[in-house]
Amino acid sequence: MSDMNPAVALPGNTRATLRRNFWRGVWRVLKRKPSRMAGAIIVLAFAFMGVFGPMFYPDQLPRDDNALYAPPSWAHPFGTDFEGTDVLALVITGSQYVLLTGLVTAVITIVLGTGIGLFAGFRRGRWDSVLMRITDMKLTIPGLPLLLVLSTIWKFSSAWEMGLVLGLLGWGGVARAVRSQTLSLRERGFIEAARGLGLSTTHIIGRELLPSMAPFIAMNMLIAVTGAVYAQVGLFFLGVLPFEANNWGVMLNLAVFGGGALTTTAALPYLLAPLLAILLLTLGIVLVVDAMDEIFNPRLREE
Amino acid sequence: MKRLAAVAALLGLAAMTACSGGGNTGNSSGGGVYTTIDALKPGLDVNAPINPYNPKGNAFRGYNSMWLGWTKNHMTDPNQFYPGIAASWDIAPDQSSITLKLHPNNKWSDGKPVTAEDVRVSIGLAYTQGGTAYALDPKAAGAASDIEVIDPQTIKITQAADNPSVTFVRGIMETIIVPAHIWGSLLPADFWDKVKTARTDGPEAEAARKTITDLAPKVLAFGPKEDVSAGPFKLERMNPGEALLVKNKNFYNAAKVAPDQVKILNYNGNEQVWGYLTAGKLDNSPFTAVPADVMKRIAAAPGNAVVRGYSPVGNSLAFNQSKKPYDNVHVRRGLAHLINREQVTKVASPEGGTASVTTSGMHQKPAAEWLGAAGLNSLEPYKGGAAKAEEEFKKAGLKKVDGKWNLADGKPWKLTINVPAPFSDWLAGAKAVTSQLNDAGVAAEVVTTADYPLYLEELAAGKYDVGMWLVALGPAPYNIYQRLYGTQNGWQLLAGQLKHVPAGKEGNWMGGPETIEVDGEKINPGELTHKLNSVTGEEQKKIISQLAKAANQDLPVIQLWDYVNTQFVNTNRFTGFPENESDMLRLTSGVWIQLGLVKKK
Secondary structure, three states: OOOHHHHHHHHHHHHHHHHHHHHHHHHHHHHHOHHHHHHHHHHHHHHHHHHHHHHHOOOOOOOOHHHOOOOOOOOOOOOEOOOOOEHHHHHHHHHHHHHHHHHHHHHHHHHHHHHHHHHHHHHOHHHHHHHHHHHHHHHHOOHHHHHHHHHHHOOOOOHHHHHHHHHHHHHHHHHHHHHHHHHHHOOOHHHHHHHHOOOOHHHHHHHHHHHHHHHHHHHHHHHHHHHHHHHHHHHHHOOOOOOOOOOHHHHHHHHHHHOOOOOOOOOHHHHHHHHHHHHHHHHHHHHHHHHHHHHHOHHHOOO | OOHHHHHHHHHOOOOOEOOEOHHHOOOOOOOOEEEEEOOOOOOOOOOOOOOOOOOOOOOOEOOOEEEOEEEOOOOOOOOOEEEOOEEEEEEOOOOOEEEEEEOOOOEOOOOOEOOHHHHHHHHHHHHHHOOHHHOOOOOOOOOEEEEEEEEOOEEEEEEOOOOOOOOHHHHHHOOEEOOHHHHHHHOOOOHHHHHHHHOOOOHHHHHHHHHHHOOHHHHHHOOOOOOOOOOOEEEEEEEOOEEEEEEOOOOOOHHHOOOOEEEEEOOOOHHHHHHHHHOOOOOEEOOOOOOHHHHHHHHHOOOEEEEEEEEEEEEEEEEOOOOOOOOOHHHHHHHHHHOOHHHHHHHHOOOOEEEOOOOOOOOHHHHHHHHHHHHHHOOOOOOOHHHHHHHHHHHOOOEEEOOEEEOOOOOEOEEEEEEEOOOHHHHHHHHHHHHHHHHOOOEEEEEEEOOHHHHHHHHHOOOOOEEEEEEOOOOOHHHHHHOOOOHHHOEEEEOOEEEEOOOOOOOOOOOOOOOEEEOOEEEOHHHHHHHOOOOOHHHHHHHHHHHHHHHHHHOOEEEEEEEEEEEEEEOOOEEOOOOOOOHHHHOOHHHHHHOOOOEEO
16 A cells, blocks of 8 residues: 555646646746737736626716716726716726626537537547537527527526527537547547557546647637627627616617717717727737647747 | 607607708709708618608608698697698688698699699598598597588598597698599599498498508508609609609799709618718708717807707606506605706707606696696696605605615515617616616616617517606697507597506506596596597696696606707708797708798808
């Protein structure tokens, strides 16, 4: 038994070392380009804003009747809205819904897409045919019109509901891509070797296949977040979803159609603030994806 | 978005504008091009027929589509008109008949004279579409019973004696007139016999009514290849961006019609109209909701001017009294005290509305006329604020826990205001109301519905607790109070008989009580409203006063703001536009032009 102890400890140590090396690698990759660092900071800042932002404000944001559509100032960096509410406060308190929707969508997209893609690609045969026909069918359903129809009967009042629907609509592409990757990887030598060693399917999928596809999946996950942000902001902008004054899409809608932001400058900051938030979030994600690419793909590392 | 334009369309307020557009268009000879938009037709349809009965039809009221007379929408007298196809009219003192004289030398754009036969055929077509004066139901109020062509220029229309209404004259004058030689073939040879039979009782009458109403789709789909107009203009061509109309040389007043051409521009939302206005393109634009800063830019464009007038319409918060706690009058009164209408109006409709002075069911201007200053002042103004609201809520049994008002049974109370998403002024107003209520401890939220037709459908189905509702749709007092004590509140007029249906049934979504005690007397507001159809003078005044008090104390709705008919004109190319408060502002600028008001600069 005593002999076994070092043997058990060694893999643990190795894993810890690997993890340390991984984070060291991440840090190196981020440091190499300041833009990547900026991306990571932006994404972290948005995460912080989504989690803690609303805590800095009262439930009812203050309004000022004498400052409707006020221009930017120190007190209101992005001016005020039609009720005299600080636009920055609206963007910050509204970020929770947007980001949570993005996250829920991304998780559902990835879990479903990866699960179905891996299963179909690995099993092949009848399972593959059935699952891929379902995927193809799902891919032919146009997302936006379906969402417009759905919104007449479902009010999507919570971010979880919105994320669930967007996730259920979005996994098709990921499933297809993961399946092709699986099909290609399963013919490679290391998988054949694993099979030859009599390793279990769980082991092959969990330890051999998934890690090889991790970068691809992680990137898709981040991209799914931006897709979800666009989709829901678009729906709210079109005015088909419930009104929430601090929703970014609602803000865009009211700035254009209520405030005349495209005609005069008064409501322009009200329009620009949520736009800028979306732009920054997208930029942050793109930059992090760039870093990820290199972290997971050693060939890209320029030493 | 389409807020005011949509509101205007709803009301049939032909608020539009025509305007000159010299700057942006090639002028033909001396008269120039008038550029405008049609408030009744957002989104021009190139393929729609030239058909004034079809809502999408390319017939533009006042330009190439004519009524017998143009309603002035006078504050208290619904029977005042400007000449249209009729040059003059003689209304019998008891309104039992109206005799119309046509312009002696008016011709259609194809050269044929406009005659009483054209009016008769047009009335026949109106029967297929229904309408107050042309109801086929023998017991309907204010329906025509006899149409008699006296000579080619004179026609007499008699009102059915068994159920007369003061709305009869207006119903007749608002008849659309189309050429008999083009449209006459749509009516079968035995049409007038069928109308006669339809206006009796029994199975034959029922069959005749069906035959006539079955013609409706055919009439709606019909359209001549070329426009034949008796208006000041005829449609020359349509394209997706605009409708081009040219002067009808045969029009009776053609010499005084200033522009040679009219361009009616396409628009799909208010912001497009703002763009046209800031560019100085429109010679006149009808009622369009405009944010304050956009207003400044429009006013700053060379030649642009703002004209304001009375508009017989107000906006309110309506309750579904079948739902708790809105069945309790003290809850409604408490809310009325809490809502600061000035602040709501400032946020929602700074340029197109004034805060309602109180809830009377009427726009404040006719209210002052009907009730007098003393009468109006005697109404509860609902300006008590939080203290008064607290008193009322307590009377209703509501309980305040941790600064939040709960229902009498201790459950949390959430007030949800429903609004159609495209009406940005309603949305902003509803948001302002919920902000005020939340401040006062009433949890409140706004929920939007995708579009207006769906909103009305869901409202009627009783799906909402509280929603925005247009009120005070004058000028006839019956029409005004019908918005509070009509079908939506349980009073239905069937075959001339008024009946009250229970809350939640047959479109009764307001669910108010059938009788209300006013000044110690039990009144039935639905019956009184119905009576407004037939009474005049002092009796009419008395009923209006009773109804105003009933609305004021019972609050089926809380009036928020009264609309102001804010229009824009541009004097760079044309002059002679109506001034502030002119009744002309309630008609399209096609009417201003045909009456010779607008002059080339």
